[in-house]
Amino acid sequence: MRLISIGLLATISLNCYAWSATSDDKWRSGWGQGVSELQVTQGSGNSIDVICASPLDFPGGSKISFTVAGNSLKNGEILTIFDNEKPETFQTNEQSVIESASRVGAQNFRYLLDKFKKHSKVYVRYPDGKEATFTLKGASKAIGDDCEAAFDHR
Secondary structure (H helix, E strand, O other), rough: OOHHHHHHHHHHHHHHHHEEEEEOOEEEEEEOOEEEEEEEEOOOOOOEEEEEEOOOOOOOEEEEEEEEOOEEOOOOEEEEOOOOOEEEEEEEOOOOOOEEHHOOOOHHHHHHHHHHHOOOEEEEEOOOOEEEEEEOOHHHHHHHOOOOOOHHHO
C-alpha cells in the first residue's frame, strides 16, 4: 500500500511539474478523465487554452480561453489578427471563454480551431490595449481532428 501511495504521489508530482513548465512557442497537450487540454504560452501570463471534451465529460464541453497579461476577459470582445490578415473579433462569455454549447458558440469555436490549424501566428488584443502574439506552429498536430463543439453532441 505504501509503495502504491509513493508511486501515485510521484506520478502526480511529475504531471504537475510537466504542465507548469513554460512552453513558449510550443503547443503542448495533456489528457485526463475524458478531457484533452491544449495550451501555448508566450511570456509570463499569456496563454491560449483549448479544452476538447464532450459535455457529458466536462461541464459545458469544449471551449477556448485567452489569457493576456495574467487576465482573462469576462463578457468581452477579443480582437485577433491571424498572419497579418484582416482583424476579427470574438466574444467571451461570463466564464471568460469562447464556448461551444450554443449554435453560434459552436460556429465560432470550430472557426477558431480551423484558424489555429492553418496559420502560423495570432495577435490577440483586449479592449484595454493589453496584447500578445502567439505561435500557431504545432497547433494542428496538437488539436488534431477529434476536438468537437459541445453543440455537436446534442
